[in-house]
Every structure is written in structure tokens, then in C-alpha cells.
Amino acid sequence: MDVTERLNEVLSRIRNAELYAGRAERSAALVAVSKTFDADAIRPVIAAGQRIFGENRVQEAQSKWPELKSETPGLELHLIGPLQSNKAADAVALFDVIETIDREKIARAVAEEMRKQQRILRLYVQVNTGLEPQKAGITPAETEAFVALCRDTIGIEIEGLMCIPPAEENPGPHFALLSKLAARCSLGRLSMGMSGDFETAIEFGATSVRVGSAIFGTR
Numbered sequence: 001m002d003v004t005e006r007l008n009e010v011l012s013r014i015r016n017a018e019l020y021a022g023r024a025e026r027s028a029a030l031v032a033v034s035k036t037f038d039a040d041a042i043r044p045v046i047a048a049g050q051r052i053f054g055e056n057r058v059q060e061a062q063s064k065w066p067e068l069k070s071e072t073p074g075l076e077l078h079l080i081g082p083l084q085s086n087k088a089a090d091a092v093a094l095f096d097v098i099e100t101i102d103r104e105k106i107a108r109a110v111a112e113e114m115r116k117q118q119r120i121l122r123l124y125v126q127v128n129t130g131l132e133p134q135k136a137g138i139t140p141a142e143t144e145a146f147v148a149l150c151r152d153t154i155g156i157e158i159e160g161l162m163c164i165p166p167a168e169e170n171p172g173p174h175f176a177l178l179s180k181l182a183a184r185c186s187l188g189r190l191s192m193g194m195s196g197d198f199e200t201a202i203e204f205g206a207t208s209v210r211v212g213s214a215i216f217g218t219r
């Protein structure tokens, strides 16, 4: 299978998962994760109609997306990796969605850059549902207060929550927890599910899934 066939296969699995879960068609969006692949590997996926992409490093994204964005209007780029505050200006300039807001310093840096650059990005809070020490994200217990801080004190809208469950665990309980936390915060969007578990994530209410290797191949 080439990359276009793999994209179409993933899209049809997403549609089937929506159907199986009794959900509306196209209620789960695909974020195609293109990290480590260069512009030439990404172009066929854009040509096949995919418009939403995810990258986990600001600097790597800067090496390919300004060009790709200028070639094709309407692309939507998501930052799905950790953000350092010294990269906030670059991230706000290039990305359309940041999914990894997870501490006050980053929330404030992004808020300030959005004001300076007069750009409004859509923002997600990353939750460390497995309480893994090496993983980014706010703890489940702190999520509600952090979302309120972003909204009420820092003045940024949060659109939804994002998580990356521990690699070795059944992801279902993590997806269920993220969904419960989002409901508590009155947030309607859930970014969860990757190549190995996106159908499960859709069953648990994912509104976007982040799929890399099932489309682009192994990294």
C-alpha cells in the first residue's frame, strides 16, 4: 500500500468506528501526524485531500510547514509535543492549534504571543492521565482548576483536553477519564487515540485522533 491507500484505509476505519459507536459521521477528525517525515513525503497526503496535520517539534515543523502552507491554503497545523516558553512566539506564528498547554507559564506565554501577533489559536490542555513522571501534562486532579485559571485569569479559551495513555496499558480507562474530566470542565473536544488505539478512542468519545505511523509508515 502507498501512503494514499494507507490514508484512505485509516479514514474508512474512522468512519466505521463512528458508525459502530453510534456517532455522527465525521464527528471524529483525523490529525495526520507527519513528524520525522519531510515535505516530499507529506505532499501526496495533502494531494489526497487531508488538511489537518500534527507535529511534535516546533523547529522541525518550521523546516517544512511554511512552504507546505503557502502551496495549499486551508491547512490546519496542530502542535502535539511539549512547548517551551522560549518557543512560544514561533509556535503561535506557525501553528493553528496547540494541544499541549500544561502549565501556567506556557499558558501565559501563548496568551501574550497571541495578543502580540493578533492571532487566535485553538488550545487544548494536555492531561497526564497515567501520572507518568517522564510525560508532560497536568494531573487529572489539577485539570479543572487549571482550565478555570486559563479561562478566568489568563483570558484564553480552552477548546478541549488531550492525553497520551501509558504505552503498556489498556487505553480505555484513560480515554474514559479524559472524557469525564472534559465534561466536568464543560469542554466538548477530546484529542485522544493514535495508530494503535484510535478506534477505541472514538468509542470513548474522541473528537480528533492523532494518527502517524498507520499513514506515513514506521519512523
Ligand SMILES: *Cc1c(COP(=O)(O)O)cnc(C)c1O
Binding pocket: 033, 035, 056, 080, 081, 164, 193, 194, 195, 196, 210, 211, 212, 213, 214
Ligand atoms: C507521534 C505521536 C502520535 C502518533 O503516533 P502513531 O503511533 O505514529 O500514530 C500521536 N500523538 C502524539 C502526541 C505523538 O507524539
